[in-house]
Amino acid sequence: MEERIILTNIDRVPGREIVEHYGLVAGSTIRAKHVGKDIMAGIKNLFGGELTGYTELLNESRQEATERMVAQAKKRGANAVINIRYSTSSVAQGAAEIYVYGTAVKVE
C-alpha cells in the first residue's frame, strides 16, 4: 500500500498525534543546465527580469531533493516529514545546490 507522505514546515501535524520520531532526513542535489540554456540566460540577463531557464532548473532540483528526502523518510518507516527547511547555495558558475531537510516522524 503506497501511502502518501505528509510534508509540512510546521513542527507538528495538526489534528494528528506524533507517535514515533526517526530523526533528521535530508536530501540535496546539484544540477547544471546545458550550455545552450546558460547562453540563453546570459542573453536574458542583458534585459533584466526573470531568468526562466534557471527558475526551471531550480524547480527541478528542488523536486529531486525533496524526493530524496522523502525516500529516506520512507525507508525509515515514517509517514510524515515535519519542520522542513530549504536552502540554496551556488557551488560553481551555472550550477546550484539545493538542500532540504526535515524531521521524519510517524503520525497516527
Add this chain to the structure above:
Amino acid sequence: MESSLEIIITIFLFLIFTAVPLFIWYKIGKYFENKHYESIRKREMQLIELAFTPSDTLDPSRRVEAMSLVTGQVVIGSDPFKRYIANLVNIVGGRIAVFEAPIDRARREAVLRMKEQAVRMQADEVVNFRMETSSICGGKSQQPMGIVEVIAYGTAVRYEK
C-alpha cells in the same frame, strides 16, 4: 584648436559608446519591469483573500482537513544599466536603489507562485511562511548583483467546512 577637437571627439565617443547604449538599456529594462509589475498587481488583487503568516498557530476551533507544503521560486537578474549605476554608487557608497526593484519583483512573484499552488489545493491559509534569498551568481563575485534566487514556502492548510 587641437585640444578642443580632442574634447569634441571624447564627448562624441562617450555619447556613442556609453550614454546612448545606457539609455537604451534603461528604456528596455523599464519596459519589462513595468509589464511585470502590472501582472504582479493584478494577481495580488486576485489572491488577496488568501492569508499567509509567518507564525505557525492554526485556528483551534476548526478541524484541519488537509495540509501540504507549498513553494514558489523565482530566479531574477538585472540589466546592464542597473549594474553600471550600481558600480558607480559602489565607489562612493550608499543606497543602491536600482537593485531594490528587481528584488522586490522576485519576492512578490515568489509569494504569488506559492499562493497559486495553495489555491490549487483550495487552502484557507498558509502558515509558517518562510522566505529565503540567495545569490547564485557563483564565480562572478566582482559583480554587484549577479543572479538572485528567491524561494518562498509555507504550509497550506484547508479546514473542514
